[in-house]
Amino acid sequence: MIVGSASVVIQYILDSIANGSLYALMALSLSLLFGVMGLMNFAYGELIMSGAFTMYYTHSWGPVGMIAMTVIVVVVMSLLMELLAFRPLRKAGPSTLLITSFALSIALQKLAYMTTNPGIPKTVRPYPWLTQQFEVSGVLMSRLEVIIWVMTIVLLVGMTLLLKRTALGIQLRASTEDFRMSQLVGVKANRVISSAFAITGLLASVVTVLFMLGHGDVRPNVGQGPVLVAFVGGVIGGLGSLPGAALGGFVLGLVLNILQATLPRSLQGHTTMFAFLGVIAILVLQPGGMIVSIRKLRRKRDQAAALSEGAPS
Amino acid sequence: MIKSFERYARIVWTPFFLSILLVITWVVVELNGDIFYQNEAEKLFLRLMIVIGLQIFSGNSGVLSFGQVAFMAVGAYMSALLTIPLEIKKFTFLSMPEVMKSWVFPAHLNEWNGTTGTLAGAGFAILFAAVFGIPIVRLIGVAAGIGTIAILVAMNVFIQQTSSITRGTSTQIGVPQTTTLGSTVIWLVIAIVIAYAFRQSRLGLRLRASRENERAAKSVGVNIAKERYLAFVLSGFICGLGGALYAHYFISFSYLDFYFDLTFITIAMLVVGGMGSVSGGVIGAYFLTFIYVAFQRLEVNGLFDGKAPSGTADLVLALALLLTLIYRPKGITGGKEIPFPTDWSFRWVGRLLRGEIRPKAHSLSEGLKVLGLDRLSSKDKGQR
Numbered sequence: 001m002i003v004g005s006a007s008v009v010i011q012y013i014l015d016s017i018a019n020g021s022l023y024a025l026m027a028l029s030l031s032l033l034f035g036v037m038g039l040m041n042f043a044y045g046e047l048i049m050s051g052a053f054t055m056y057y058t059h060s061w062g063p064v065g066m067i068a069m070t071v072i073v074v075v076v077m078s079l080l081m082e083l084l085a086f087r088p089l090r091k092a093g094p095s096t097l098l099i100t101s102f103a104l105s106i107a108l109q110k111l112a113y114m115t116t117n118p119g120i121p122k123t124v125r126p127y128p129w130l131t132q133q134f135e136v137s138g139v140l141m142s143r144l145e146v147i148i149w150v151m152t153i154v155l156l157v158g159m160t161l162l163l164k165r166t167a168l169g170i171q172l173r174a175s176t177e178d179f180r181m182s183q184l185v186g187v188k189a190n191r192v193i194s195s196a197f198a199i200t201g202l203l204a205s206v207v208t209v210l211f212m213l214g215h216g217d218v219r220p221n222v223g224q225g226p227v228l229v230a231f232v233g234g235v236i237g238g239l240g241s242l243p244g245a246a247l248g249g250f251v252l253g254l255v256l257n258i259l260q261a262t263l264p265r266s267l268q269g270h271t272t273m274f275a276f277l278g279v280i281a282i283l284v285l286q287p288g289g290m291i292v293s294i295r296k297l298r299r300k301r302d303q304a305a306a307l308s309e310g311a312p313s
Numbered sequence: 314m315i316k317s318f319e320r321y322a323r324i325v326w327t328p329f330f331l332s333i334l335l336v337i338t339w340v341v342v343e344l345n346g347d348i349f350y351q352n353e354a355e356k357l358f359l360r361l362m363i364v365i366g367l368q369i370f371s372g373n374s375g376v377l378s379f380g381q382v383a384f385m386a387v388g389a390y391m392s393a394l395l396t397i398p399l400e401i402k403k404f405t406f407l408s409m410p411e412v413m414k415s416w417v418f419p420a421h422l423n424e425w426n427g428t429t430g431t432l433a434g435a436g437f438a439i440l441f442a443a444v445f446g447i448p449i450v451r452l453i454g455v456a457a458g459i460g461t462i463a464i465l466v467a468m469n470v471f472i473q474q475t476s477s478i479t480r481g482t483s484t485q486i487g488v489p490q491t492t493t494l495g496s497t498v499i500w501l502v503i504a505i506v507i508a509y510a511f512r513q514s515r516l517g518l519r520l521r522a523s524r525e526n527e528r529a530a531k532s533v534g535v536n537i538a539k540e541r542y543l544a545f546v547l548s549g550f551i552c553g554l555g556g557a558l559y560a561h562y563f564i565s566f567s568y569l570d571f572y573f574d575l576t577f578i579t580i581a582m583l584v585v586g587g588m589g590s591v592s593g594g595v596i597g598a599y600f601l602t603f604i605y606v607a608f609q610r611l612e613v614n615g616l617f618d619g620k621a622p623s624g625t626a627d628l629v630l631a632l633a634l635l636l637t638l639i640y641r642p643k644g645i646t647g648g649k650e651i652p653f654p655t656d657w658s659f660r661w662v663g664r665l666l667r668g669e670i671r672p673k674a675h676s677l678s679e680g681l682k683v684l685g686l687d688r689l690s691s692k693d694k695g696q697r
Contacts, residue, residue, distance in 0.1 A: 038455065040455055040458070040459060085635060085639075088639045089638060089639060092638070092642065094455040094458075095375075095376075095377045095455060095457075095458055096638055096642060097455075098377065098455055098458045099377065099580060099584060099634070099638060100635065100638050102379075102577060102580070103577070103581065103631045103634040103635050103638070104631070104635065106573070106574075106577050106627070106631045107628055107631030107632060107635065110624045110627040110628040110631060111624075111628055113623075113624040113627075114622045114623065114624035114625065114628065115622070224573075228466060231459075232463070235459060269470065269473065269474030270470065270471070270474050270475075272466070272467075272470045273466075273467045273470040273471050273474070276463040276464075276466045276467040276470070277463070277467050279459065279460070279463040280445075280448050280449075280460050280463050280464065281448070283448070283452055283456050283459060283460050283463075284448040284451050284452065284460075
């Protein structure tokens with residue numbers, strides 16, 4: 001009995017990690033754009049949507065062709081978004097950018113309604129060898145879950161390497177810290193922002209593929225729900241910091257999934273509501289997000305230590 | 314004598330002009346008698362109500378709010394709860410908590426053609442705005458936008474999930490239809506007068522000062538959080554009023570009516586018209602409604618041979634908003650009110666006739682430059 005319940009707990013945790021990983025990737029890409037150009041991109045959900053429709057229409061091409069096409073379409077969509085909507089508005093304030101992304105999101109959703117005949121329900125047929133569950137010492141797992149974990153780790157390590165080791169990464173990080181200053185020392189604005197959008201698109205396409213292979217249903221507003229959750233997670237972790245946002249997204253995805261499984265049915269639906277009310281509280285109390293504030297505390301402590309060391313001499 | 318008359322006339326000019334516009338619309342639609350146009354006019358009026366609520370807060374403070382529709386939902390649901398006849402309530406709200414049952418069930422606020430119920434709904438919206446306003450007015454810029462979106466989503470999830478109070482995902486049953494086009498116009502005129510008076514009052518002036526320059530406003534003693542809070546609550550009242558009227562006109566409504574679609578269209582109306590003025594809100598609402606209905610007709614009736622695919626109207630709306638943001642960020646009115654007739658200037662007509670105003674571009678490439686489109690193709694200039 002005890003063994004059984006332990007494996008149930010492990011089961012929940014493993015499922016939730018897979019869920020959290022996807023939100024971590026989404027929050028990471030939201031945070032990247034937020035840092036570089038102060039843009040909270042609602043239209044990110046429509047990147048996922050366009051990817052989902054691509055998967056639906058190219059399903060017959062086999063997995064490799066489908067995934068390749070999805071990646072291409074989503075990255076191109078992301079770059080087009082920047083070129084047509086956000087580039088002309090680069091000098092505008094963050095609120096204007098927010099309305100713009102909102103308008104863009106609605107426009108793309110309506111475009112999808114217009115062009116895809118939503119009367120017919122569409123699903124991306126899952127591959128049975130991916131989603132079929134097998135048992136490892138009492139815990140059910142699917143290959144898709146394992147792939148999600150591996151892909152998340154690979155992408156996070158890849159992003160870290162990109163940001164820490166390459167010239168582009170250093171430019172990106174410099175732009176998130178202080179955009180104008182980084183321009184003054186020779187970082188090219190268009191290049192940095194375009195590559196931020198390209199990275200966003202790449203992450204979005206991976207999220208789309210992993211998400212759609214598990215969920216399947218393709219609707220014009222398929223991206224809206226996940227993006228809202230990822231964005232809450234990003235705010236909790238701190239949209240201004242890349243690792244903070246990723247961790248925030250991960251933790252929120254994990255916690256929501258565990259709550260969904262463990263809370264009584266009558267309270268389940270309200271979890272999202274509390275998450276959003278929590279966002280308001282965090283915005284007021286810790287506007288930089290939880291992770292950033294921990295870092296700030298540490299910095300303050302270091303400064304205090306440095307002062308007390310310096311005092312006697 | 315004439316001077317002082319002009320002084321007073323100037324004070325009431327803008328709300329007077331806008332009210333006349335509304336009344337004319339109402340009379341035309343009422344005489345026309347087509348139910349389609351009556352519904353569209355009612356939708357226009359109710360959206361305009363939200364736009365005016367939004368203008369009071371966002372237009373004067375410069376802080377964008379995506380959450381006003383949540384207060385509209387409060388107004389709609391509460392005024393519906395308080396006016397549905399007891400016999401129906403007994404069946405539709407079986408599992409309502411006792412705490413609420415005790416005062417919701419006996420309530421039947423239908424006096425004066427439902428005015429009391431409408432005001433009660435708006436009153437609850439004030440309560441909610443008063444609670445949520447406390448955190449929101451402390452946020453700036455994009456954080457405020459995010460916070461208000463959080464209000465909207467939280468409210469929507471609450472309505473969807475708390476079926477014992479809101480009937481969850483089902484539509485309402487038995488809401489008395491007490492709102493008419495005429496009563497909406499009357500409420501709307503009141504809302505316009507309130508919004509205009511607020512904008513011109515000392516409070517509104519201080520708030521607008523804080524919008525233009527926060528630090529300068531603070532330095533002359535403007536308590537920004539307090540001013541914003543008052544505007545937020547007042548805005549909540551107007552939106553709640555709009556919600557209550559909505560409930561009693563389109564008697565069967567559900568949680569889907571108060572979500573991103575309505576938020577989007579009202580924000581689009583305000584931004585396209587010009588956030589800074591009440592006239593901007595009204596003109597934006599009329600302009601977008603005109604475009605929307607025109608394209609909707611195209612979807613239904615078609616033009617020449619082809620029909621526009623359904624959804625065109627929404628897409629055009631979104632594009633109108635995007636183009637406004639890019640090319641005329643202050644909206645059609647540029648944030649100004651309708652000028653007094655004696656201030657109307659037609660000098661530009663004369664200048665145009667005398668050839669003093671030249672077209673800004675003589676070739677395609679120059680035209681692109683005027684429109685700002687050349688930036689799309691130009692190389693890196695290191696500009697933000």
